[in-house]
Amino acid sequence: xxxxxxxxxxxxxxxxxxxxxxxxxxxxxxxxxxxxxxxxxxxxxxxxxxxxxxxxxxxxxxxxxxxxxxxxxxxxxxxxxxxxxxxxxxxxxxxxxxxxxxxxxxxxxxxxxxxxxxxxxxxxxxxxxxxxxxxxxxxxxxxxxxxxxxxxxxxxxxxxxxxxxxxxxxxxxxxxxxxxxxxxxxxxxxxxxxxxxxxxxxxxxxxxxxxxxxxxxxxxxxxxxxxxxxxxxxxxxxxxxxxxxxxxxxxxxxxxxxxxxxxxxxxxxxxxxxxxxxxxxxxxxxxxxxxxxxxxxxxxxxxxxxxxxxxxxxxxxxxxxxxxxxxxxxxxxxxxxxxxxxxxxxxxxxxxxxxxxxxxxxxxxxxxxxxxxxxxxxxxxxxxxxxxxxxxxxxxxxxxxxxxxxxxxxxxxxxxxxxxxxxxxxxxxxxxxxxxxxxxxxxxxxxxxxxxxxxxxxxxxxxxxxxxxxxxxxxxxxxxxxxxxxxxxxxxxxxxxxxxxxxxxxxxxxxxxxxxxxxxxxxxxxxxxxxxxxxxxxxxxxxxxxxxxxxxxxxxxxxxxxxxxxxxxxxxxxxxxxxxxxxxxxxxxxxxxxxxxxxxxxxx
Amino acid sequence: xxxxxxxxxxxxxxxxxxxxxxxxxxxxxxxxxxxxxxxxxxxxxxxxxxxxxxxxxxxxxxxxxxxxxxxxxxxxxxxxxxxxxxxxxxxxxxxxxxxxxxxxxxxxxxxxxxxxxxxxxxxxxxxxxxxxxxxxxxxxxxxxxxxxxxxxxxxxxxxxxxxxxxxxxxxxxxxxxxxxxxxxxxxxxxxxxxxxxxxxxxxxxxxxxxxxxxxxxxxxxxxxxxxxxxxxxxxxxxxxxxxxxxxxxxxxxxxxxxxxxxxxxxxxxxxxxxxxxxxxxxxxxxxx
Numbered sequence: 001x002x003x004x005x006x007x008x009x010x011x012x013x014x015x016x017x018x019x020x021x022x023x024x025x026x027x028x029x030x031x032x033x034x035x036x037x038x039x040x041x042x043x044x045x046x047x048x049x050x051x052x053x054x055x056x057x058x059x060x061x062x063x064x065x066x067x068x069x070x071x072x073x074x075x076x077x078x079x080x081x082x083x084x085x086x087x088x089x090x091x092x093x094x095x096x097x098x099x100x101x102x103x104x105x106x107x108x109x110x111x112x113x114x115x116x117x118x119x120x121x122x123x124x125x126x127x128x129x130x131x132x133x134x135x136x137x138x139x140x141x142x143x144x145x146x147x148x149x150x151x152x153x154x155x156x157x158x159x160x161x162x163x164x165x166x167x168x169x170x171x172x173x174x175x176x177x178x179x180x181x182x183x184x185x186x187x188x189x190x191x192x193x194x195x196x197x198x199x200x201x202x203x204x205x206x207x208x209x210x211x212x213x214x215x216x217x218x219x220x221x222x223x224x225x226x227x228x229x230x231x232x233x234x235x236x237x238x239x240x241x242x243x244x245x246x247x248x249x250x251x252x253x254x255x256x257x258x259x260x261x262x263x264x265x266x267x268x269x270x271x272x273x274x275x276x277x278x279x280x281x282x283x284x285x286x287x288x289x290x291x292x293x294x295x296x297x298x299x300x301x302x303x304x305x306x307x308x309x310x311x312x313x314x315x316x317x318x319x320x321x322x323x324x325x326x327x328x329x330x331x332x333x334x335x336x337x338x339x340x341x342x343x344x345x346x347x348x349x350x351x352x353x354x355x356x357x358x359x360x361x362x363x364x365x366x367x368x369x370x371x372x373x374x375x376x377x378x379x380x381x382x383x384x385x386x387x388x389x390x391x392x393x394x395x396x397x398x399x400x401x402x403x404x405x406x407x408x409x410x411x412x413x414x415x416x417x418x419x420x421x422x423x424x425x426x427x428x429x430x431x432x433x434x435x436x437x438x439x440x441x442x443x444x445x446x447x448x449x450x451x452x453x454x455x456x457x458x459x460x461x462x463x464x465x466x467x468x469x470x471x472x473x474x475x476x477x478x479x480x481x482x483x484x485x486x487x488x489x490x491x492x493x494x495x496x497x498x499x500x501x502x503x504x505x506x507x508x509x510x511x512x513x514x515x516x517x518x519x520x521x522x523x524x525x526x527x528x529x530x531x532x533x534x535x536x537x538x539x540x541x542x543x544x545x546x547x548x549x550x551x552x553x554x555x556x557x558x559x560x561x562x563x564x565x566x567x568x569x570x571x572x573x574x575x576x577x578x579x580x581x582x583x584x585x586x587x588x589x590x591x592x593x594x595x596x597x598x599x600x601x602x603x604x
Numbered sequence: 605x606x607x608x609x610x611x612x613x614x615x616x617x618x619x620x621x622x623x624x625x626x627x628x629x630x631x632x633x634x635x636x637x638x639x640x641x642x643x644x645x646x647x648x649x650x651x652x653x654x655x656x657x658x659x660x661x662x663x664x665x666x667x668x669x670x671x672x673x674x675x676x677x678x679x680x681x682x683x684x685x686x687x688x689x690x691x692x693x694x695x696x697x698x699x700x701x702x703x704x705x706x707x708x709x710x711x712x713x714x715x716x717x718x719x720x721x722x723x724x725x726x727x728x729x730x731x732x733x734x735x736x737x738x739x740x741x742x743x744x745x746x747x748x749x750x751x752x753x754x755x756x757x758x759x760x761x762x763x764x765x766x767x768x769x770x771x772x773x774x775x776x777x778x779x780x781x782x783x784x785x786x787x788x789x790x791x792x793x794x795x796x797x798x799x800x801x802x803x804x805x806x807x808x809x810x811x812x813x814x815x816x817x818x819x820x821x822x823x824x825x826x827x828x829x830x831x832x833x834x835x836x837x838x839x840x841x842x843x844x845x846x847x848x849x850x851x852x853x854x855x856x857x858x859x860x861x862x863x864x865x866x867x868x869x870x871x872x873x874x875x876x877x878x879x880x881x882x883x884x885x886x887x888x889x890x891x892x
Contacts, residue, residue: 056703103877107884110640114835115880121828122873129866241828245642245707252704281719288712295692295705 023162030158031230036270037165038227039250043262044172045219046247051257052185053212054192055104059116060220060247062123063093065239067221069127072140072234082145082229083164089225090218097217101210117244124239139235142228165226169263172219175457177259179215182456182467186443188212189432197430200392201510202418202447211453220247253294255303264302345370345514345545346422351390351400360386361569364400368514373536373546375556375577378566384549385427387566388518391547392424393417405513419447421513425520427549429503433492437483437502440491441474444509448473477505481535497528501535514545521552533559557581607739612857618746619815620853621753625808626826627833627845628760629801635777635840636797639693639702643684643710645827647802651677651809652818653717656728666731666814673810674803681802684709685795710823717820730814749811756804757846764842773797777840836876838886848887 023033042064049055070089075082100116107115127134134140150160179185187208190198198205228234246269254265272290276283298304344367351364361383368374376384389395391402393414402409404422414424432440448470455463478484481501486494491502500520507515517536521529533555536546540559550556556563557577565572565586573583580586626648633641651673658669688709692701730745764770772793775783784790809822816822833852837844852872859868879887 103881107880110634110839111835111880111884111886113640114831115877117828118832118835118873118876122870122877125866125870125873129864129870241824249704249707252700256700282715284715285712285719288708288715291708292688292705292712295701295708299692299701 020162020166024159027156027158030156030162032270032274033162034158034165034226034230036267037162037169038223038230038266039246039270040169040263040266041172041223041226042220042243042247043250043254043266044176044259045216045223047251047256047258047262048176048188048212048216048219050248050251051261052180052188052192053209055108055213056110056113056248057116058113058241058244058248059118059120060216061239061241061243062116062120063096063217063220064224064227064243064247065120065123065127065236066096067093067224068228068234068238069134069140069224070221071225071228072142073133075142075228076140081147082142083147086222086225086228090221093221093224094214094218096221097214098210100217101213104209104213105206117241120239120241120244124236127239128236134236137236139233142232142234145229145232161229168222168226172222173259173263178457178459179453180259182463183446183451183470184208184211184453184456187446189435190443190446193432193434194430196394196414197426197432197506198443199394199414200418200424200426200430201444201506202415202423203443204413204415206413249291251301253291253301255301258301258303261301261303268302344368345405346391346547347401347403348387348391349401349403351387351397351402353386353390353395354398359569361390361566364390364566364569364571366564366571366574368545368547370513370545371540371543372561373540373548373559375560375563376547376549376566377551377553377556377563378572381568382566383569384566385518386569388424388516388547388549392422392516394424418510418512421511422516423507423510423512423514424516425503425507425518427518427522429496429499431491431499431503431506433490435491436488437491437494437505438471438474438478438487440502441477441505441509442470444477444506445470445473447510473511474509477508478502480508480538481505482531497524497531500524500528500532504535508539512544514547515539517546517548517550519550520548521550521555524552529555608861609858611740612861613854614740614742615746616854616857617850618742618749618853619812619857620850621749622808622812622815623826623829623833623853624846624849625753625756625804625811627830627837627849628757628842629804630830631834631837631840631842631845632773632797633801634834635842636773637689637693637776637794638780639689639699639706641689641798641801642703642707643688643713644706644801644805644830645823646710646713647677647681647805647823648809648826649717649820649823650680650713651806652728652813652822653721653809653820654806655810655813656726656818659728660726666729670807670810674807677806677809678799678803681806682795682799684802685798689798690791690794714820714823721820723819723821725817725819727817728814745814749815752807752811756807760800760804760842769793769796832873832876836879836886838888841886841888844886844888 020033023029042060045063046057046060049057049060067089070092071082071085074080074085074088078085100119103115104112128136130136145161146157147160151157187198187203187205190201190203191205191208191212195205198208224238227238250265250269251262252265253261253268254263255261273283273287276286279286294302346368348364348366351361352359353361364383364387366374376387378384386395390397391404391409393409393412393416396411404417404420407420409417412420432443435443449466451463451466454460475484475487478487481504483494483498483501483505486498491499494502500523504515504517504520521532524532529552536548536559540546548556548560560577562574563577563580564574565580565583572585573580575583626644629647630641630644633639633644654673654676655666655669658664658672659666664672684706688705689702692698692705730743731748733744735742735744735747762770764773772783772788775786775788776790776793776797780790808826813822829852833845833848836852837846837848855872856865856868859872862868863871
């Protein structure tokens with residue numbers, strides 16, 4: 001596998017070098033290659049948001065144009081070389097990206113797409129009408145983009161333009177590749193697939209989104225800035241819908257959510273219209289037909305054709321063998337001596353929640369000791385899932401408090417609750433279906449040990465060792481739930497029962513002290529439920545505290561130390577399974593059945 | 605001054621009516637079929653082009669040209685649905701693919717028109733005559749736009765709310781799977797929606813081309829405004845598209861008294877962004 005991959009990469013590299021040499025041979029080819037490089041950068045930027053974060057942006061020309069205009073204004077205002085202005089031109093686009101990132105928290109889906117388009121249009125209108133600064137539609141003219149030293153030794157300007165642009169593309173490509181193979185890239189994919197799941201395992205989704213859009217804005221700005229030395233005239237059309245749609249189309253054509261896709265797309269969009277130049281006026285039309293054919297023949301994009309089929313998490317992970325020799329200090333954060341008489345780990349006190357006046361949960365009060373398994377049972381609509389959301393930070397109590405290990409949860413968002421060591425799972429199993437089982441658990445290791453953006457970019461020794469540790473943890477967690485041999489199988493291809501186990505492994509990878517399970521046995525057959533019960537007891541024996549919401553009463557009765565019975569949003573009783581089974585109120589309340597029948601259900 | 609404002613409100617309403625017709629199709633297609641149609645601007649352009657051809661080349665009367673334009677664009681919309689939407693909409697990445705495919709079809713039609721017509725603006729004479737009441741004047745043509753637009757809006761409202769077909773559309777909008785289960789002919793209703801949307805944009809182009817001159821670029825200019833209207837009103841909301849379309853026309857016309865046209869639009873669009881931050885689903889977000 002690895003040899004196959006690296007030879008493919010070497011092949012592509014050699015091909016690229018040949019192309020570069022060829023392009024350098026004539027100014028005409030160089031200028032097409034510069035366009036290909038600029039388009040590639042724009043495509044990589046759009047792909048970051050569209051392919052990895054899952055937001056469709058029709059407005060990346062906003063960043064593209066802003067980068068170009070900043071270069072032109074700096075060049076003309078300060079009289080410096082446009083090349084010098086390029087690094088500074090990225091700054092306003094980073095800022096705009098961050099702004100859009102915060103806006104994306106409120107405005108999503110198609111609304112985000114159109115809002116981004118409108119943002120670009122506003123900038124286009126301003127650039128077209130603010131004559132004093134931008135000269136309107138005449139555009140700003142950068143006098144020259146020569147580098148005198150290089151000119152003096154006889155290197156043509158088209159050649160060094162190309163070398164600079166290609167270097168930028170290579171740098172960005174490598175940087176993104178490293179980000180995608182780090183917790184940063186994984187957090188973006190986590191957000192794309194499910195914000196709730198990402199939050200539950202401790203990923204600060206707000207920060208992940210803002211960071212993504214900031215980086216993406218900066219990249220598109222860089223693309224626009226690098227275009228200036230080639231075109232020299234900066235006009236409002238750089239903000240136009242043309243460039244925004246170009247970005248999206250390159251990504252779709254090349255392969256969304258792959259690293260190589262935008263490179264292919266960018267190159268094609270730069271070269272093909274030129275190849276079709278003999279067709280003169282009709283080349284735009286023919287290009288449209290080619291896109292249509294392409295959609296029908298290869299809807300997943302050209303990247304699909306490559307033998308390497310790069311995984312969405314980047315390529316480098318395969319090179320990192322799980323470092324079995326150095327397992328993490330403690331497998332579970334809970335792996336520690338249990339103090340039986342200590343104060344409760346989790347205290348819920350008079351917690352209530354109302355939705356539009358309807359009380360879903362009223363005066364919920366119970367405690368959980370460290371190392372205990374506590375079951376929450378009750379008929380449908382009793383408020384079990386709402387209670388679980390209150391405890392895990394997905395809902396804030398209307399009144400009352402939840403205290404975990406001495407911390408009031410209050411308004412804390414779920415990812416902070418997870419960071420405290422309280423991690424939940426979901427009733428409708430949430431997984432990253434397209435990723436392998438082990439990659440799923442890798443996303444869960446987000447909280448394992450903090451990595452910095454710089455660490456991931458430079459691949460410092462510290463970063464590499466934590467990454468290896470994450471991988472080792474991921475494999476151990478899979479082993480713990482009994483999926484060690486399924487590590488490379490796509491999550492959505494696993495049978496349902498194993499998906500449920502994988503979801504638990506994912507939660508365990510966040511190294512919780514307490515696990516909140518929402519109906520983990522729902523839909524499991526008898527033997528699968530038994531397997532689950534054994535796993536939970538094994539986890540308990542390793543010191544993990546568990547709160548389980550479950551309809552499978554026999555399972556609850558067999559594994560729980562204590563059971564909390566809810567009915568109509570209120571606690572009916574708390575006790576050992578034995579006590580609860582004999583409680584008259586429970587019998588009466590449970591499913592509203594006649595006594596005999598209720599007994600069957602509870603004692604089943 | 606007040607007269608001028610009133611006059612501009614009137615002009616803005618007729619302009620806005622054109623926007624409404626374009627936006628209505630876009631919002632219907634999004635609401636019912638759950639896709640964003642990038643070829644929609646081309647429908648508008650083709651409506652204008654066919655009118656131009658009929659009137660200047662064939663010497664047909666304007667009314668006949670309007671009808672022909674509407675029918676032809678509806679037919680073209682059906683073709684696009686068959687070629688570019690239906691076959692690709694159901695794949696795993698259907699949404700992206702439809703975007704790309706409608707974009708490519710739009711690009712194709714635009715490029716071909718551009719090559720055969722060039723960018724020089726061309727004129728079509730509208731209905732002649734002037735209506736005067738109090739101090740306000742309105743060309744007969746603009747009045748026609750208002751009346752035809754109002755009739756079409758009423759027809760759409762009636763169709764959506766009072767006919768079986770309208771119910772089927774709303775069922776499809778609510779939940780395509782459930783609609784299929786209860787026996788709604790999903791493909792047929794989808795195609796019909798696409799044709800109606802195309803015809804609406806076509807007639808808008810036909811009606812407005814005597815006001816705004818024809819170039820192949822008019823589709824691109826209007827589509828952005830249509831998107832803004834659709835989002836401001838709430839995607840899929842018919843009432844939202846009507847209100848916001850008229851409002852955009854009026855704001856544009858009245859604002860141009862005080863502010864240069866480019867900045868005026870930038871200001872309107874900025875307002876949209878702020879509105880979206882406050883109401884992320886648009887002003888009338890929700891249902892058809």
